[in-house]
Amino acid sequence: MLMGHKLRLAIFASSLLVLACAPKPTVVMDVSGLAKTGAITGRITDGNWHPMAGAYVRLEGPALGGDYRYAFSDEAGRYYISDIPPGGDYILYVKAGNRPRVSKTHLNVKAGALINVSFDISTHGVLIK
Numbered sequence: 001m002l003m004g005h006k007l008r009l010a011i012f013a014s015s016l017l018v019l020a021c022a023p024k025p026t027v028v029m030d031v032s033g034l035a036k037t038g039a040i041t042g043r044i045t046d047g048n049w050h051p052m053a054g055a056y057v058r059l060e061g062p063a064l065g066g067d068y069r070y071a072f073s074d075e076a077g078r079y080y081i082s083d084i085p086p087g088g089d090y091i092l093y094v095k096a097g098n099r100p101r102v103s104k105t106h107l108n109v110k111a112g113a114l115i116n117v118s119f120d121i122s123t124h125g126v127l128i129k
Helices: 002-021
Strands: 038-045 056-060 068-072 078-084 087-095 102-109 114-116 119-121 126-128
Touching: 038 056, 038 087, 038 102, 056 078, 068 078, 102 119
Parallel strands: 038 114, 038 119
Antiparallel strands: 038 078, 056 068, 056 087, 087 102, 119 126
16 A cells, blocks of 8 residues: 555656646747837817817828828817827928918837827917927
């Protein structure tokens, strides 16, 4: 009886040793969708810091390959443009109601970054934040 117990203990110990020496599984994480692009957000106001809904916001730049991205501001005057390839020399245009078209030039977008560009557009000029 003692011999059978020792034999079972030896088998159990050797199976633990085999498990301990077995190669560990490799965990692979797909990061292909993480932080390859950037985004721009901001707020469009009317010269008195009141929100302007429906302003047309357009982004152009060489990294877009002749294409462009656009958005319209919501009721709070906020806009958001995503999926912007990293790069420099972007131009952001805004046209809101009867106000003059305004722009911000030389924007640099980095992967994973969110840039905030706001415009306070009066009937005569613009304040860019």
